[in-house]
Amino acid sequence: MRPTWQERQGGQRRGIAHDGAMESLNSAAARTFRDEVRTFLDEKLTPELRRGARRGTSVFLHPDIAVPWQKILHAQGWAAPDWPVEHGGTGWNEIQRYIWAEEYARAHAPSLSPMGLKMVAPVIMHYGTSEQKAELLPRILSGDDYWCQGYSEPGSGSDLASLKLRAVRDGDDYVLNGSKIWTTHAHFANRMFCLVRTSTEGRPQTGISFVLLEMNTPGITVAPITTLAGEHEFNQVFFDDARVPVSGRLGAENDGWTVAKHLLTFERGGRYAPGLASHLALVREAAEATGWLDHDSNRERLAREAIAIDALRAIELAVLEGRGPADSVRPSMLKVLGTEASQRIDLLALDVAAGWDGPLDEAPDAIVTAMPKYLNNRASSIYAGSNEIQRDLIARVVVD
Known part of the structure; x- marks a missing residue:
C-alpha cells in the first residue's frame, strides 16, 4: 500500500497544539528576549513612525517612513533578522525571530520594503x-x-x-x-x-x-x-x-x-499571523469606538477571524519545530491562508467603517484606511502566483 501524504511528511499525523514551541516561546530566555525587544521598540518608535505604520494601506510604506526606520534598525544591528550572520544578520534562532515578528507587529512598527531585504538579497x-x-x-x-x-x-x-x-x-x-x-x-x-x-x-x-x-x-x-x-x-x-x-x-x-x-x-513564505493579529487589533479598536460590537453576529465574526489567526500561528509554530508542512508545500499554504485571512479582515474593517459618522480626521486608524486597504489587498491573492495556482501546487504534492 502506498504511504499517505502525511506519512511521507514525517510519520503519524499530528494536531496543531505543538506544546514544544509554546514552551520555547514562554521560556525564561524567551521572556527576557521579548522584554529586550519590547523596550527597544518603545524607545525608538516615535509617534510619527507609529502613525505612519498604523495608517499604511500596504506592506509598501512610503520611503519617508520606512527608510528612516530601517536606518534605526540597522544601527542596532536588527535590520535583517533572517539574514546569515556573515552578511549582517542578527544570529537569532527561530524562536527569537518569531518573537521579534510578534512584538514588531504588536508595536505597529513600520514595515520595511521586502524587495531588497527579503527578496533580492537572498538570491544575491x-x-x-x-x-x-x-x-x-x-x-x-x-x-x-x-x-x-x-x-x-x-x-x-x-x-x-x-x-x-x-x-x-x-x-x-x-x-x-x-x-x-x-x-x-x-x-x-x-x-x-x-x-x-x-x-x-x-x-x-x-x-x-x-x-x-x-x-x-x-x-x-x-x-x-x-x-x-x-x-x-x-x-x-x-x-x-x-x-x-x-x-x-x-x-x-x-x-x-x-x-x-x-x-x-521568499516572496510567498513568511510569518503572517503576527501582522494579521495587529491588523485585527486595529479593527477591534475601531469597532469598539463605533458600537459595532454591540451586535452578537459582529462579535462572532471578529472571533472567527481571531480563531483563524490562532490556527495560522499554530502552523507557523509547528514549522519552527520542523513539524510543519513539507518545504515544497509550506510557502504556498501560508500564502493562501495568510492573504485570504487578510482580505476577510479588510471586509470587517469596511463594515466597521460604515458605522462611523464623525469627522474623518477624528476616526480610528482602521476606519481611515479601510477602503484603501481593501482595494490594495485584493491583489494579494493574485501576486506571487495566484492562490488558485498555489492550491494546484499543493494538490500536486498531496496526491503525488
Whole structure:
C-alpha cells in the first residue's frame, strides 16, 4: 500500500497544539528576549513612525517612513533578522525571530520594503558573485539602495514565462527593449531586479535571464499607475535601447527562471499571523469606538477571524519545530491562508467603517484606511502566483 501524504511528511499525523514551541516561546530566555525587544521598540518608535505604520494601506510604506526606520534598525544591528550572520544578520534562532515578528507587529512598527531585504538579497547571497555580494548586500542592509521588481508585463502576469522584454547581447552590455507593469515603487527605487528574454529558442522558461540594473540608466522611463484607491504605488516601466551591463546578471544566461523560482519561495513564505493579529487589533479598536460590537453576529465574526489567526500561528509554530508542512508545500499554504485571512479582515474593517459618522480626521486608524486597504489587498491573492495556482501546487504534492 502506498504511504499517505502525511506519512511521507514525517510519520503519524499530528494536531496543531505543538506544546514544544509554546514552551520555547514562554521560556525564561524567551521572556527576557521579548522584554529586550519590547523596550527597544518603545524607545525608538516615535509617534510619527507609529502613525505612519498604523495608517499604511500596504506592506509598501512610503520611503519617508520606512527608510528612516530601517536606518534605526540597522544601527542596532536588527535590520535583517533572517539574514546569515556573515552578511549582517542578527544570529537569532527561530524562536527569537518569531518573537521579534510578534512584538514588531504588536508595536505597529513600520514595515520595511521586502524587495531588497527579503527578496533580492537572498538570491544575491545564493547566486551572486563575490563582487556582487560585496557591493550590493551592505547597501540593501543599510537602506542606501531601494529596489523594485521587474517581473510582470502587459500580457505576462500569472503566465510569467511568456514575458517578452528583450535583452540582446552587445559586447559587455544587454540592450533592453520592452516594458514591465505593476512595478511597485519604481518611482522611488534606484535599482531593479528584472527578468528579461535573452533567447526565443526552446521552451519559454529556458530563454529568460535575471539581471540587476540601475533605474537611472538612459532609456528607462517610469510612468505612474494610479490605483482605484487613488494611490500611486504601481508603475509601468519602459525600456528603449537601455544598456545594462552583463556583469549585473545573476546566474547563467538563459537560466533566470531557476533564479526567479528561488526568489518566489521568499516572496510567498513568511510569518503572517503576527501582522494579521495587529491588523485585527486595529479593527477591534475601531469597532469598539463605533458600537459595532454591540451586535452578537459582529462579535462572532471578529472571533472567527481571531480563531483563524490562532490556527495560522499554530502552523507557523509547528514549522519552527520542523513539524510543519513539507518545504515544497509550506510557502504556498501560508500564502493562501495568510492573504485570504487578510482580505476577510479588510471586509470587517469596511463594515466597521460604515458605522462611523464623525469627522474623518477624528476616526480610528482602521476606519481611515479601510477602503484603501481593501482595494490594495485584493491583489494579494493574485501576486506571487495566484492562490488558485498555489492550491494546484499543493494538490500536486498531496496526491503525488
